[in-house]
Amino acid sequence: MRARALLQSPFLADPTVGLLVSIALAAGIAAFDYATEYRLRVGVLYLPPIFLATWAAGRTAGLAIGGASAALWLATLFGKQPYLGTLHHLWEGTLHLVMYAAFVFAIARLKSALELAKERFVSAFDSLEAAAWVVDPESDALLYSNPQFSRTFGAVGSAGGLARRFGAFAPAPPEGEAFDTESGRWFYLLARAMRWLDGRSVRLYVATDITESKRAEQLARKQAEQLERTARLIAVGEMASTLAHELNQPLGAIANYNNGCIRLLRQWSGAPGASPAEGPSGFDPRELLELMEKCSTQALRAGDVVRRIREFVRRRPPTLHPENPRALVMGALGAAEGEMVDVRLQAVTELPAALPDVAADRVMVTRVMVNLARNAWEAMQALEEEERRLVVRAREHDTEVEFEFADRGPGVAAELERQLFQPFVTTKAEGMGLGLAICRSIVEYHRGELWFTRNPEGGTTFHFTLPVARR
């Protein structure tokens, strides 16, 4: 631990300081050696100053100090033990010189390797689009941060301060989505334990801004919910309105029959020679007339009740906006695919480049297209996977845009043809028979029309029109 701290101390980082300190050290060792008359054999003591010089000021400085150290050592040896002989002195001197030089080369090599590693690390993270930083969990120190970091988080003093912004107490927050309370943005934090250059175990963080996708996700969810709600509302409305329509028809018939009777009775009782007295045993047509009139009033009243139900149900009018037909189709096909889990909708679109905007309630029209796409898909279940193909076309007539959904299914059964659009008419085990009824209601809200044709090459095409939006 202390050695590591020493490595980062200023006289190891600053070349001049390092060199001066190492010269002083070497001189001190030489003086000590001289004073102790070479009895302690302190040659190895020169290694720290040599290391210091090499580390702080580079290989050349290291070699210089190494050479000087060897010379100092030899001078001391020669001065204090001159009787050893020249050859011996030379031999010892060379040995030390070589040893020091080897030491310098080794240290220089180590240092450049470390520097290279750091450089690699830094250059990799400096160019990163995401904010990246390295934290020492023990000391709370921010060891490294890339340029994107300060752009994203501004000036951050300590790792703990940043972690608190994410709502974490420890300086090393956990991996995962995190909300930065200060910038109000969402990040995905990626954390990795790693060994720092000096061997410490630290944590590397990469924070990717996911605010946009988070927002898009929320929006999509909200839209899907709205679509679902509208779909349900429309379905309920359609059921009630169908009930109303179905009741209205017989009610209307009753009223008509009744009124016809009343008329005939009036003519009869008003006719000459048809006086009440001549009726069978006290029968007075006027009495009958009175009862039938009451009957008519009640039929009318029932009709009114039904009408109020429909009024209630149809309270939500469509909100029409100019909508791009292509965007409508694309959005609807996406929604259809989303609704039909585990099928990939193979839809081909043939949409002219320049279509005018249509006046449409996007949510409602999406419903229509989703229903038609689903029906088409369900009609093609019996086909091979690659045979199933839905073609969506759109084309412009002067005041309308016509949309077509063409499938390759078996076509509509002949006996179904007349009631296809009525609610609760279905051939599917799971079907409600509401899809097409809803479609027709919506299209008619828009003052368009919905119908179908048989394709000459097999399959069915459903067509509907929407009015072009007025500019």
Next chain:
Amino acid sequence: MFVVDDDDALRDSLRALLGSAGFRCEGYASAAEFLAAYRDEAGCLLLDVRMPGMSGLRLQDQLAERGVPIPIVFVTGHGDVPMAVEAMRKGAFDFLEKPYADEELLDRVRRAIASDASRRREEEERRAAEAALEALTAREREVLDCLLAGRTGRATAQQLGITEKTVEFHRSRIMQKLQMRTREQLFELCRRARVFPQ
């Protein structure tokens, strides 16, 4: 008159009601059936807006395309009011919203039939007037045009390059051929035949 409605009971009941009021009534279950059977008979058409197959609005378009001028009274359920408005815009005679009182229905039907009858009468008169005008020679038509434009005998003579006397002769021939006694009668005839001064 004609009723087109896909609901059998409703159609039958309408026939009963209209029959009780003295209308002779033919019912059709679909727009296509009606189109196939209709031969420009007099009367009016009572039409349901909403029907499977060809809707009431499409039938209206088809009739307009074929130049069939029969007046149409639309019957609508409550939700179809916008469609009824659309139908009116396209020239329907009237529309009725369900539920309706029988008098409302009969009243509208009566007016529609009356309008059809008067249109037919006008048409008849026009054809008769046109036929009568056909009998005139080219020169006589020229003189007639000048007359309609209110030109004097002299001006007419000058324009056509003939004498005033000849103009007078043509004029009496015209009156004789068309069996008209007064100028006013002549003008009325021309109005019916849609002959107007240039």
